[in-house]
Every structure is written in structure tokens, then in C-alpha cells.
Amino acid sequence: MLALFRSRFSLVALALLLLSGSRLAADLYTVVELPPLDGGTFTTAAAMNSSGNIVGTSDDGDGNTHAVLWRVNTTTGNVTDTLDLGVLAGGNNSAALAVNATGVVVGNSEVLVMGNITTHAVKWAVDGADMIIATDLGTLDPMNDAASSYARNINSSGIIVGSSTNPNGYEHAFIYNGTMTDLNGLDVNSDGAATGINASGQLAGWGQTILGPRAYRLIGNTTTELPTLSLDTFTHTINANGTMVGESDLTLHHTHGVYWTFSGNTGTIHDIGLLDPTDEQSAALDLNDAGVIVGNDDDVDGFEVGVIFKNGNLTDLNTLIGDSLWTLGTANAIDSHGLIVGDGTNPDGDGRAFLLVTVPIVSPSVKTQPVSTTVVKGKNAIFTVSATGDAPLSYQWFKDNQPIASGGTSATLTLTKVATTAAGKYKVVVSNPGGNVTSSTVTLTVLASATLPKITTQPKAVSTKKNGTATFTVKATGTAPLKYQWQKNSVNLVNGGQISGATTAALKISKVTTANNAKYRVIISNPAGTVTSAAVALKVT
16 A cells, blocks of 8 residues: 555645635635545545546545545535446555546556556546446556556546656656656656646656756657746646646745746746745645646644635635635645535544535625715714625725725724824725725815804795695805705605705705605704704695
């Protein structure tokens, strides 16, 4: 069994390296457990395709680990089948590491060769009747009974890549298309592996050099060594657009997940960073064709969490699963739908593979915009916004496009005892995991002084016939702007139906009925304060 889990590229590390990002661009997820085989107690998930096929491993209850294929509904996440892919002749343990668009699975299995147990790359084909056909891909050194090989990836055309012991005793990258061919890598006399291949035949790999392991891209006969953050680099896969993911050592003890983009044969390395600057390392294990990356991040104590890198942001997936009691340890693959598979600990404390299914999120929308206001120096200024959208909604107020740190993160922004320097343009950005929206920009005007409103002509009582029109007017002086609010029996009026001018100096009530009989008054305000008019009657006869 140990042969399946050798070196830095163990069963999990070999096929499950991923990345993605941005909480805010992130989705929320429901966690679906991928069950073990009958009698089994643990599972790992290595890869998936966009048709609902997930591959990985499960113990079988007898102390062995077998390659597994799960079939799931990509909309609901419901697991419809759990298939044991089995082992090659004489072996006890196997691991599934990749699956292509047509459902062909590759990985490795123990096999008995001339009395010796070794590990060979294997391809599993599953027909419509769930008949499983396992093909031993052999090794680069067929004359050596102890030689080993590992199939790490497969493209939609069925071309397989991986690594194998060659006749010189090195582990070399190979490509398999009916025959296993040595790719040699960066140095014939050193180790290496091919880790990914896309539909165009572009290949990702790594190989030892005199400076240490280095990542490379192979197109046809052209091998391009990729830039590094500083020291060692490894690749994990390549998407349809030719973008590659992997990891690179920034220092001797700090490894960061990275991705490479290309202009011709020139590659540019991009660092996905760490969740926290004090964390030990991160890894980019997989990406989809939209460029969303998944992987993991380790803190200084070795605690590992699954991460997603999206729109330039690295996010802990554990923050995107609501009140689930799962701990997501690593995210190993992501498909074109944005579904993610990986390994973690379920609420019962058991090690299980998981599937993350996206939960639709209603992004924020501003329902009531903030409004401009004018205040006197030393008074309080208040801006309020009302927004809809799935919780949690977060708020960030800005003054003149700069975020307000103190008190600027709620739906209401209160500025106390304002100085003239508080005058400016204000807006708020409302966010949730589904996105964000920016309010209208409003103005705060700060006056050095202001005169309280004074009513110079009070409204007068009105008597009119049914279906007539009643008009109340008021005149006032004071520092502008003057604001008006008419009331009926001390309740604010709003425009609509019979009512117009509810917030002006003249209130008009049309097509009156006896139901309009009441006391009417107006409250007039400005930055210096408020004044209330006399209450006068409307009588409809």
C-alpha cells in the first residue's frame, strides 16, 4: 500500500491540487458527503468531470483502499451510484486520480508482477451496464518487475499522462496513447512527472534540475520552463485555455499556490497568496476553464483548510458553508458548473470526501437610496440606506471615494458634531456573497450657522364642497433649504391619490369627501431645527 502514497505526490497530493477565490465573488455551498464502500470508514475525492462523475478512494472494510467512482446529480448533489473500480491482478490497493469528459478514469493500482507487488498506472472504463474494464498501462521499463507507474491525468481524447520508472531508474514523465512514451522532461538524468493535459494536447509537468524541481509546459516538441517565485515549483494541472496551477517556494519554508498565464511561449507566474500572512503555505490544486482555482492553505500549526481563489481573492471555503458542522480540509477539483470536491471531516468527526453544490444567492439591491442633507457645524448628520438581498448584507460607506473606518459599516451612517471638513460626497457599497451594489452619491453640506425656520403666514382653515379641492399654504423664512411635511391629525401625509404637495409649502387635496375632515398642519425644518404650524380644519359639506 505504501507504494501508492510515495513522496510529495501522494494519492491526495497527486491528483487533488486545486484553487479559486473571492468571497465575494464567491458562492455559498451545501456540503454533500460522498459515502464509502460497504464496510468502509473513510473516503477521499481527487477529481471530477462536468457530467457528475467524481473519482477518489475508499477503504473497503478489510484494510484495503480501492479506487471509487461516484455518480452525482450536478443540480442537487444527490449521490446516485458508488462504484468500486477494483484493483489489478494480485493487488490489494488502488487509487483513482482523474476522470475525463467521457467518464474514463485513470489512477494507479497495486499489481502482482512475477511474484513482486508493485504499482502500475491503470485506466478504468465503465460501460452503461456498469461493467468495469481495467487496463494496466505498464511502465517505461517493462523488463523490470519492480518498476512502477502512476497515471495522473487524462484529456477528453483519452490521452493519459503521468510518471513511471524508466530503465535508468529515474521517475520520468510519460504520455500514453496506446503506448507509453518517455517525455524525458527538463533533464534526462533526473526525476519528473506529467501532471495535466488539456484537449489541445498542451501538457503540464515538473522536473528536477540542478536548481531543484521546476515546472514546465510542453506543446508538441517545445518545452518551456516556467518562472518561479524563488525556489522549487510544481505543476498540478492545465485548463482548456492553457492556464496552469501549482505551487512555488517563496522561501525555504514557505510555499505559495500559484498559476501561470502565457503570451506565446512566455509564462507569467501569479501568486495566490495566503489566507493570513502568518500562514505556512498554500497550494493551487485545480482550476476550471473560467479560471476559478481551488486548493488549500496551512497555518503555522499545520491546520489545513480548503480554499477558493476567484476574482483575485483567496477565501476559506469553511466560511461559505453556513452553519454546517463540516471542516473542509482541502479542495481538490472544480468543474465547469463551479461544483467542488475535496476532503474534510464530517459532523461526526469522520474523514470523508465532500461535494460542494452552489446555493443560488440573491445579490444586493438598493431599495431606498440615501439622500443629500445640510447640517449646521456641530450638529449630527445621518445617512441611511435600505437594501434587499440574501443575508448577510455588509455595508461600507465612503466619503469622497475613501472608505469610512469608524461607524461606516452599517445601514445608517451617523456623523456626530460635524466640522466643515465633513462636507463632501457620500455613498455606500452593500455586499453579500453574491456580489455588491453601490448606492447613489449624495452630498453633505455643512453650514457655519443657520437661522431657525419662522412661519410668517400660517395655514388657514378650509371649507369646501364634496368632490372639490382643498388647498393649505404656509409661508416661512429661515436658512435654506426649508423642508416641509404636512400632517393629517398628526400623521405624515404622502403624495398619491388625492394628495399632492405633501412635502412642499402648498398641500392640495383633490376630490374631497367627508373622510378628509380633519386637522391639518405642517412641520418645517432646516439645519437649525424645526417649527410646527397651527393645526387648522378641513370641513367638507
